[in-house]
Amino acid sequence: MVDQQPENAVFAGVDTHTDTHHAAVVDPLGRPLADQEFPTTTQGYRALLTWLITFGHVQAVGVECTGSYGAGLTTVLSAADLIVVEVNAPDRGTRHARGKSDPIDAYAAARAAASGRATAIPKSHTGTVEALRQLRVARASAIKARTQAINQLIGLRVTAPEPLRASLTGLTRKALVKSCLRLRPGVDLSCPADAARYALRQLARRIRMLTEEIDEVTERLTVLTASAGPELVALFGVGTETAGQLLVTAGDNPERLRTEAAFAALCGAAPVPASSGRTDRHRLSRGGDRQANRALHMIAVVRMRYCPRTRAYVARRTQQGLTKKDIIRCLKRFIAREVYRALTRTHASGTISTT
Known part of the structure; x- marks a missing residue:
């Protein structure tokens, strides 16, 4: 990744708060260049953007809390055609070793963007x-x-x-x-x-x-x-409540989720490897959006009761020795695939407004 960067390439990171944002800039190797604090106002967002581009060609900006404290800044940076990636807060081990301050968190966000460790594209919040x-x-x-x-x-x-x-x-x-x-x-x-x-x-x-x-x-x-989401609502067992939650989880730009496996992981419906030595198994994911996971669960329950195709699947898997919980996990993974396809088809057809 470093070898392909232009000569004046830089990466930025932002630690977001209610009243102020702290921005930091690093070179492609993660070496610090500068950091500065800006107010969370329209003028502050523009000043932060102007400050960033003075250091060179900004390859990516890592922003914490793009769905809450950093939502306004994310909109401004995206409108300026900058690549914005969502950055998680440093884990406890890192904070214990390096300490905690706004500049430290901002530099950590910038290094996460520079190393490619942070790749999640935030929701657009514009439609x-x-x-x-x-x-x-x-x-x-x-x-x-x-x-x-x-x-x-x-x-x-x-x-x-x-x-x-x-x-x-x-x-x-x-x-x-x-x-x-x-x-x-x-x-x-x-x-x-x-x-x-x-x-x-x-x-x-x-x-x-x-x-x-x-x-x-x-x-x-x-x-x-x-x-x-007309195609989403048309799916068997999907009502207004479950469809609304799944739409919110995907956002106005569902194409940010590159594969249906990524969407399943976002919903906590993707199995997680838990193998060790001679043991080869997977466990249930406890991560992801729990409300989206609940929506998939409700769809699965409705289909198990009223959908003939699903009832036949349940009977077949029961004969194979699977428990009800295992069957529901399989159904949720399949439903996540259906939902992802419906969301991406709807977005590709231009049904979701972005104005």
Whole structure:
């Protein structure tokens, strides 16, 4: 890699934070040239870019946290036609030996880009899938808040004074919320019974409001998901929730995942070698995006119940001595291959917007 670099080639690394980014530049051999800190503003990103190109031809920039703290900088660097690679934070052993500071981490990121150890292309965050991710965050937050409110409502029902508790006992959650919405507390909230009615009604109103919010966001998510991944949604057992998660995992630029094996590894569905001596085996991967792994698992479960082709496969593999867990692992790997092909075909056809 070093032999093919131009004479003025350099590599850069950035340690990202909330308010500042620390950039460093090294030569192709990893020798430090300079480092400097910049603010996390539009002007700061441009100043960092201008500073980088003064050292020569920037071959690649290693950036930490390209999906969070470094998202804005990654967009600016990519727009300037610089190659940006995602860099993981140094492991504990390296930090124990070299210490921890912003310049040290920035130089480590630059050396990771120079050595070719960092090759992962970050998500572009510029299309429909990024909009989908943002809406999914809002929906997940509303669902979590509603679950908390429901649990609190049930807890207050248990401790409510008689006969209020008796009138609410035995109701389903939906009926409980409706009953609590009809409660009419008195004026004196110093009375435990009136305070309980008031608290139960407030929680029920919150649950109703959150339900309306969830339904509204879900409707918009359904439209966006079908627009971003029509071939993905068309697969057997793939719904709006699972398709949305898999789209977010792949990003607006799924071509960054060069092979379906890379996508399977990203989803934690690729077996990991665990051989030693005379033992030749593989183990289940515990890495990757666990939410994407969960989406593949849900698709596999649905297919095992309703898909005739999958049911026949399960019966055949069971006769061969495989356990249910092993069969599900095999199915998840196969589904990852199907999903990757659907994502790349959709992107190649230009369905996913990048504007």
